[in-house]
Amino acid sequence: MKRLVPMWIAIIAGFVMLLSTFFPITESLGETVGEIFNVVAAIAFVLGAGSLAKVNLAKISRRDQGWGYAAITLICFTITLVVGLGKIGVPQSTQFPLLGWSGEKDAEGSIFGWIYEFALVPITSTMFALLAFYVASAAFRAFRAKNLEAILLLSTAFIVLLGRTFAGVVLTGWLPDWASGLRLENLSVYIMQVFNTAGNRAIIIGIALGVTATSLRILLGVDRSWMGSGD
Amino acid sequence: MSKFITILEGLDRRWIFLAMAISVAGPILFIGITGKTLPETPTPTARAVYKEIEALSPGTPVLISFDFDPASGGELTPMATSLVHQCAARGLRMVFIALWPLGPQLIDETIKRVILADYPNLKEGVDYVNLGFQSGNESVMKVMLTDFAKAFPITKNGVAVGDVVALKGIQRVDNFPLLITISAGYPGAKEWIQYVISSSGGKIKMVTGCTGVQTPGLYPYYPVQLNGLLGAIKGAAEYESLVNSSLAPKDSSAAVPAKYLEAQRRMGPQLGAHLLMIALIILGNIAFFAQRNSKVRATS
Numbered sequence: 164m165k166r167l168v169p170m171w172i173a174i175i176a177g178f179v180m181l182l183s184t185f186f187p188i189t190e191s192l193g194e195t196v197g198e199i200f201n202v203v204a205a206i207a208f209v210l211g212a213g214s215l216a217k218v219n220l221a222k223i224s225r226r227d228q229g230w231g232y233a234a235i236t237l238i239c240f241t242i243t244l245v246v247g248l249g250k251i252g253v254p255q256s257t258q259f260p261l262l263g264w265s266g267e268k269d270a271e272g273s274i275f276g277w278i279y280e281f282a283l284v285p286i287t288s289t290m291f292a293l294l295a296f297y298v299a300s301a302a303f304r305a306f307r308a309k310n311l312e313a314i315l316l317l318s319t320a321f322i323v324l325l326g327r328t329f330a331g332v333v334l335t336g337w338l339p340d341w342a343s344g345l346r347l348e349n350l351s352v353y354i355m356q357v358f359n360t361a362g363n364r365a366i367i368i369g370i371a372l373g374v375t376a377t378s379l380r381i382l383l384g385v386d387r388s389w390m391g392s393g394d
Numbered sequence: 395m396s397k398f399i400t401i402l403e404g405l406d407r408r409w410i411f412l413a414m415a416i417s418v419a420g421p422i423l424f425i426g427i428t429g430k431t432l433p434e435t436p437t438p439t440a441r442a443v444y445k446e447i448e449a450l451s452p453g454t455p456v457l458i459s460f461d462f463d464p465a466s467g468g469e470l471t472p473m474a475t476s477l478v479h480q481c482a483a484r485g486l487r488m489v490f491i492a493l494w495p496l497g498p499q500l501i502d503e504t505i506k507r508v509i510l511a512d513y514p515n516l517k518e519g520v521d522y523v524n525l526g527f528q529s530g531n532e533s534v535m536k537v538m539l540t541d542f543a544k545a546f547p548i549t550k551n552g553v554a555v556g557d558v559v560a561l562k563g564i565q566r567v568d569n570f571p572l573l574i575t576i577s578a579g580y581p582g583a584k585e586w587i588q589y590v591i592s593s594s595g596g597k598i599k600m601v602t603g604c605t606g607v608q609t610p611g612l613y614p615y616y617p618v619q620l621n622g623l624l625g626a627i628k629g630a631a632e633y634e635s636l637v638n639s640s641l642a643p644k645d646s647s648a649a650v651p652a653k654y655l656e657a658q659r660r661m662g663p664q665l666g667a668h669l670l671m672i673a674l675i676i677l678g679n680i681a682f683f684a685q686r687n688s689k690v691r692a693t694s
Binding site (some may be wrong): 167180184190191193194197198200201203204205207208258259265267269275277279283284287288290291292295296298299300302303304305306308317320321322325327328329330332348353355356359360363364 | 399403404405407410411413414415418432433434437438440463464465466467468472496498499502528530533534536537540545550551553593609610611614615624625626628661663664665667668669670672674675677678679683
C-alpha cells in the first residue's frame with residue numbers, strides 16, 4: 164500500500180500532464196495537477212525543515228564527528244525561522260497600517276533583512292568565490308597534455324580563456340580585417356557557437372531520448388526506483 | 395633548470411592560492427583607484443539582448459524573472475542592473491518574479507539601486523511590480539501558461555494581482571511579448587525555454603543573462619528559442635557598454651555612475667585570473683614533461 168498509492172498518484176498525474184500537452188480539452192486538468200504540485204512543493208519546505216532538524220539532532224545526540232557544526236546549523240536555522248515567521252523588528256506596513264504583522268519580513272531594519280544582508284550574502288558569495296582558488300590549484304595539477312584529446316582540450320581552453328578577456332584583443336587585435344576570424348575573441352565565439360552548439364545539441368537529443376524512455380517506464384509502473392528502497 | 399622543476403613539482407597549493415589572490419586583488423585595486431575599465435566589443439548575442447528590449451514600445455509589459463541567489467550575484471547582479479536600467483529608460487512595464495527563494499530580495503535591491511535612485515517618476519504597482527517568490531519550479535511555469543494570476547495571486551507586498559495596474563491585460567504568460575530571465579541554474583533559462591517558450595508557439599520572445607557554467611548549455615537554443623544571451627560577466631560587460639553608450643547623458647563630461655560599470659570593472663580581475671590559469675597550466679605541464687623525461691632516462 165505504501166508503494167502502490169504513490170505509484171498510482173505518479174501514473175495518473177503523469178498521464179494527465181502528458182495528455183494536457185497534446186489535447187487542449189484536458190488543459191484544465193493539467194492546470195489542476197500543476198496547482199496541486201505547487202501546494203505540495205510549498206509543503207515540501209516544511210518536510211525539508213523537519214528532515215534538517217531530525218538529521219542534525221541525531222548527529223548531536225550521537226556526538227558524531229563534527230556534531231558542533233550540526234549544532235551551529237540548528238541554532239542558525241532556529242534563529243532565522245523565528246525572526247522570519249515572527250517578523251521581529253519589522254516596521255509596520257505603510258500600505259496596511261491597521262493590520263498587525265503586515266510589514267515585509269525582510270524590510271529595512273528587520274532582523275531577517277539584517278541576517279540576509281550581513282550573513283547570508285557574504286557567506287554564499289565567499290563560498291562561490293573560493294571556487295577560483297580550487298580551480299587554479301586543480302588546473303596546475305591535473306590539466307596535462309598527455310594525448311591528442313588533452314592537447315585539443317588545452318588549446319580550446321587557452322583560446323576561450325584569452326578570448327573572453329581583453330588579452331585576446333591585445334594579442335591578436337593587429338590581425339587585418341580579412342583575417343579577423345582568427346582574432347582570439349572571434350575564435351572564442353566561433354568555438355562556442357559551432358563546436359559547443361553541435362556537441363551540446365547531440366547531448367540534449369540523447370538526454371531527451373533517455374528522459375522519454377525513463378518517463379514511460381515510470382508512467383507504466385515498470386520503474387519504481389524513484390520511491391526508494393525502504394518499505 | 396632542474397631546481398626550478400623540483401620547486402614546481404613540490405609547489406604547495408597555498409602559493410597558488412596567494413597568486414590567485416594577488417592576480418584578482420591587483421586589478422580590483424587598480425580599477426578602484428583609477429576608475430579605468432577595459433574596452434568591450436559587444437558580440438552578436440549581447441547585441442541581440444539590447445535590440446529585443448529596444449524594439450519594444452514604451453508601456454509594453456515585460457516579465458523579468460530573477461532565478462538566482464546571492465552566491466551568483468558577482469556574475470549576475472551587474473547584468474540585472476543593466477537590464478532593469480534599459481527597461482526603465484525605455485519606459486517598459488516591469489513585472490518582477492522569482493523562482494528561487496532568495497530572488498525577491500535581489501529584486502528589491504535592484505529596484506532600489508536603479509528605479510528608486512534614477513527613475514523616481516516610475517510608480518510601484520503602475521510602472522513596475524514585484525510579485526515575489528513562488529515555489530514549484532517548472533510547475534509554476536506551466537500554471538502561468540494558462541492562468542498567470544493563479545501562479546502569482548498576490549504581490550510581494552500582499553496586494554491582489556487583480557488590483558495591480560502594471561498587470562492590466564495579463565491573463566497568461568504569453569501576454570508578455572518579452573521574457574527576461576537572469577538565471578543561475580535550476581529552475582532557470584533552460585526550463586523557461588522547455589516549458590514556456592516551446593509551448594507559447596512563438597508568441598513570447600526570451601532573452602537571458604546566465605552564469606558562465608550555464609552558457610555553453612544555452613547556445614543550442616540561440617537564436618530560435620532564445621533571442622539573446624548574456625554569458626557570464628563577459629556578456630554582462632558587453633551589454634553594459636551597449637546600454638551605457640545608448641543612455642549616455644547629453645553632457646558628455648558627466649561620469650557614468652559606478653553601479654552601471656560593475657560588469658566592466660569586473661573584467662579586470664577576470665583578465666588577471668585567466669592569465670594566471672594559463673600560466674599555471676603551462677608550468678604544470680613543464681613539470682609533468684620534465685618528470686616524464688627523467689623517468690624515461692632512468693629506465694633506459
